[in-house]
Amino acid sequence: MNVQFRDRPGPASSASIKTAIADCDIHPARATASELYPYLAKRWHAHLETYGKHPYQGMMEGPPYPKAQPNASRRDAYPPEGGPQGSSLSFMQKQHLDPNNVALGVLNPLNTGQGIRNHDLSGAICSAINDWQIEKWTSKDSRLKGSVVVPNEDGVASAAEIRKRAGDKNFVQVLLLSRNVEPIGQRRYWPIYEAAQEAGLPVGVHAFGFGGNPITASGWPSFYIEEMVGHSQCQQTALASLVLEGVFERYPKLNMVMIEAGFGWAPSLAWRLDKTFEKLRSEVPYLKRKPSEYISDHIWWTTQPMEDPERREHLLQMIEWIGWDKLLFATDYPHWDYDDPSRVLPAGVSDANRQAFYLDNARKLYGLA
Amino acid sequence: MTAPIAGGVDCDLHPAVSHLTSLLPYLNDYWRDQVTTRGMTDLVSQSYPTNSPISARPDWRPAQGKPGSSLADMKEQALDRFGTAYGICNPLYGVQMVFSEDMADAFCRALNDWLVKEWLDKDARLRGSIVIPVQSIEKSVAEIERCAKDPRFVQVLMLVMGDMPLGKRAYWPIYAAAERLGLPIGIHAGSAYHNPPTSVGWGSYHIEDYVAQAQAFQTQLTSLIVEGVFARHPGLKMVMLESGFTWLPAYLWRLHKFWRGVRMETPWVDRAPLEIVRSNIRFSLQPVDAPPDPEVLNRLFDHMQSDELILFSTDYPHWQFDGDEVLPEGLSPDLVRKIMIDNPHATYSRLKHAALKETMP
Numbered sequence: 001m002n003v004q005f006r007d008r009p010g011p012a013s014s015a016s017i018k019t020a021i022a023d024c025d026i027h028p029a030r031a032t033a034s035e036l037y038p039y040l041a042k043r044w045h046a047h048l049e050t051y052g053k054h055p056y057q058g059m060m061e062g063p064p065y066p067k068a069q070p071n072a073s074r075r076d077a078y079p080p081e082g083g084p085q086g087s088s089l090s091f092m093q094k095q096h097l098d099p100n101n102v103a104l105g106v107l108n109p110l111n112t113g114q115g116i117r118n119h120d121l122s123g124a125i126c127s128a129i130n131d132w133q134i135e136k137w138t139s140k141d142s143r144l145k146g147s148v149v150v151p152n153e154d155g156v157a158s159a160a161e162i163r164k165r166a167g168d169k170n171f172v173q174v175l176l177l178s179r180n181v182e183p184i185g186q187r188r189y190w191p192i193y194e195a196a197q198e199a200g201l202p203v204g205v206h207a208f209g210f211g212g213n214p215i216t217a218s219g220w221p222s223f224y225i226e227e228m229v230g231h232s233q234c235q236q237t238a239l240a241s242l243v244l245e246g247v248f249e250r251y252p253k254l255n256m257v258m259i260e261a262g263f264g265w266a267p268s269l270a271w272r273l274d275k276t277f278e279k280l281r282s283e284v285p286y287l288k289r290k291p292s293e294y295i296s297d298h299i300w301w302t303t304q305p306m307e308d309p310e311r312r313e314h315l316l317q318m319i320e321w322i323g324w325d326k327l328l329f330a331t332d333y334p335h336w337d338y339d340d341p342s343r344v345l346p347a348g349v350s351d352a353n354r355q356a357f358y359l360d361n362a363r364k365l366y367g368l369a
Numbered sequence: 370m371t372a373p374i375a376g377g378v379d380c381d382l383h384p385a386v387s388h389l390t391s392l393l394p395y396l397n398d399y400w401r402d403q404v405t406t407r408g409m410t411d412l413v414s415q416s417y418p419t420n421s422p423i424s425a426r427p428d429w430r431p432a433q434g435k436p437g438s439s440l441a442d443m444k445e446q447a448l449d450r451f452g453t454a455y456g457i458c459n460p461l462y463g464v465q466m467v468f469s470e471d472m473a474d475a476f477c478r479a480l481n482d483w484l485v486k487e488w489l490d491k492d493a494r495l496r497g498s499i500v501i502p503v504q505s506i507e508k509s510v511a512e513i514e515r516c517a518k519d520p521r522f523v524q525v526l527m528l529v530m531g532d533m534p535l536g537k538r539a540y541w542p543i544y545a546a547a548e549r550l551g552l553p554i555g556i557h558a559g560s561a562y563h564n565p566p567t568s569v570g571w572g573s574y575h576i577e578d579y580v581a582q583a584q585a586f587q588t589q590l591t592s593l594i595v596e597g598v599f600a601r602h603p604g605l606k607m608v609m610l611e612s613g614f615t616w617l618p619a620y621l622w623r624l625h626k627f628w629r630g631v632r633m634e635t636p637w638v639d640r641a642p643l644e645i646v647r648s649n650i651r652f653s654l655q656p657v658d659a660p661p662d663p664e665v666l667n668r669l670f671d672h673m674q675s676d677e678l679i680l681f682s683t684d685y686p687h688w689q690f691d692g693d694e695v696l697p698e699g700l701s702p703d704l705v706r707k708i709m710i711d712n713p714h715a716t717y718s719r720l721k722h723a724a725l726k727e728t729m730p
Binding site: 214 | 421422423529530531532533534535536537560563564565566567568569570571572573574575576577579580581583584585587588589591592595596613615616618619620622623624625626627628630631633634635643656658659660665668671672674688
């Protein structure tokens with residue numbers, strides 16, 4: 001948070017004594033808009049300059065809810081060579097990967113081809129982003145792994161993009177956003193899950209995106225904080241959709257990661273799903289198990305932004321309900337609400353749980369153990 | 370099982386309108402004619418399909434008619450059964466779904482008058498909530514002022530999913546009127562279906578709509594807090610009805626963290642969200658979205674850090690519990706008394722005016 005990062009120790013703090021961690025939510029940025037052009041067919045350069053991205057929201061550029069600081073990023077994360085925060089590998093190494101001893105960094109590119117109404121353009125940009133991740137990031141630093149971004153509203157094209165990347169060790173997951181045209185359990189998205197299962201890639205669902213729906217069930221709220229807090233409600237509904245549509249019955253080997261939407265809500269949602277399912281199961285007869293069982297078998301959670309109770313033991317009690325084996329540490333670098341790995345866990349956590357939380361769960365899930 | 374104690378306040382009862390034609394005696398000639406000439410159908414919201422298991426407990430389902438439509442049944446199954454001193458009626462008839470504010474206004478007035486004549490006048494324990502045509506602020510305020518003359522109306526009722534987030538400034542005259550007249554705002558599960566019923570679009574199933582009520586309550590609470598409703602109206606109480614409450618601790622941990630991070634965006638929020646909830650927001654007991662394990666529930670109460678937030682409710686005739694197990698296991702006698710008696714009385718100040726009702730025309 002803004003208040004906290006000012007007094008955080010600088011990048012000079014001793015890397016060598018820190019235990020290795022996985023950071024499961026890093027946001028790489030382009031230094032310039034045209035940085036993507038080498039990976040995009042010529043027709044799209046002119047198209048983008050003439051018509052823009054034409055997303056499912058009104059702004060030609062920038063987010064509908066202005067962030068609290070430029071690019072929603074740390075003010076100390078601008079690379080010395082220029083460009084926005086997160087756009088320089090060497091500065092990311094110097095400021096984050098090296099001092100925090102990040103052994104595995106999962107890249108989740110935002111502002112890609114997702115949430116674009118022209119599905120051909122959506123597919124072209126997503127594919128370009130995937131090429132760009134390899135060339136600019138993962139091929140240059142073996143700690144970094146990419147996420148296959150897909151044109152989410154076009155299930156068939158998404159599946160093709162996933163199959164194109166299957167087996168490529170530069171990628172460890174498929175990336176979706178939580179807010180789409182329809183709740184993501186619906187069948188227009190099933191080809192994505194089928195291809196991901198086939199490729200052995202977990203599907204990460206990152207908070208954010210615009211799918212044309214108001215971002216609350218009562219319409220559009222006023223403030224950025226409402227959007228930020230609201231990501232957890234969008235994610236809850238998206239997860240309910242995945243479970244209740246039977247995605248995990250249909251794709252029993254599919255694993256999914258809930259990214260940057262909190263995790264403290266997971267027990268209550270699972271309890272509510274179970275309780276309601278007891279009464280309404282005749283409506284969804286294809287579900288063979290209780291909703292909470294699908295969640296505990298198929299869902300992982302990245303940790304940032306860690307919920308922040310007044311009494312920190314409450315957080316540990318909440319984690320017991322979820323399972324120490326289901327959390328994946330993440331910082332959200334370079335975004336402003338970055339969680340510092342040296343500060344997120346209170347005292348009293350066993351070494352085994354720390355090791356699982358910071359590194360081992362991620363290595364296992366992403367097949368890097 | 371934790372046994373209920375006598376003298377409690379049941380804060381969420383649902384008397385059902387048998388059919389739109391039941392409201393005809395309470396409509397003026399114009400609207401009576403509109404209903405009949407246009408062949409208008411019954412206003413049943415798909416939030417609660419009449420035959421859905423959630424809409425009525427199996428042993429509370431009458432042989433004929435809608436669950437909740439018989440006062441005799443309500444007395445036997447809820448009021449007498451749980452030794453209720455006061456029962457607050459929250460009609461869920463689908464008047465909020467219509468798109469014309471004039472029609473909504475006529476139906477709300479009829480519904481409120483129907484509640485008085487068919488329920489409040491017939492059982493001295495019953496109290497009412499004022500249903501308002503929220504699309505028109507002016508008409509809503511007028512209806513609140515009209516009904517509030519009867520002290521048996523103890524709150525204003527809104528649905529959790531409407532046209533706009535509830536904190537929006539346009540709604541504030543409603544809150545000003547409610548605060549002035551000593552009426553809490555009750556926000557009940559359900560949608561006007563003027564927006565998709567989830568924040569990520571239209572789900573496929575009824576079960577999704579029902580589960581998603583809890584998320585709608587969360588976003589509304591954010592809206593109410595960050596827009597500054599309680600900075601302007603510090604004395605206003607709001608009651609989340611049929612909202613679930615086990616989501617509250619983790620929700621507040623997140624809201625509090627972001628509020629600390631970006632409070633410069635909403636500088637009028639003069640207290641921490643946690644404090645606002647503790648002083649101004651209450652939750653009805655049912656449904657209890659937790660496993661039947663006293664240890665889990667007590668831990669959740671500990672996470673809430675307050676024993677004043679929960680108000681007793683049966684959610685009659687909805688199916689939330691079986692037998693007499695309206696109170697979850699493991700509650701201390703002190704907490705039972707708070708939930709059933711002290712907390713509701715501290716919330717609904719107009720319950721004190723019960724004795725005045727005889728003086729009303």
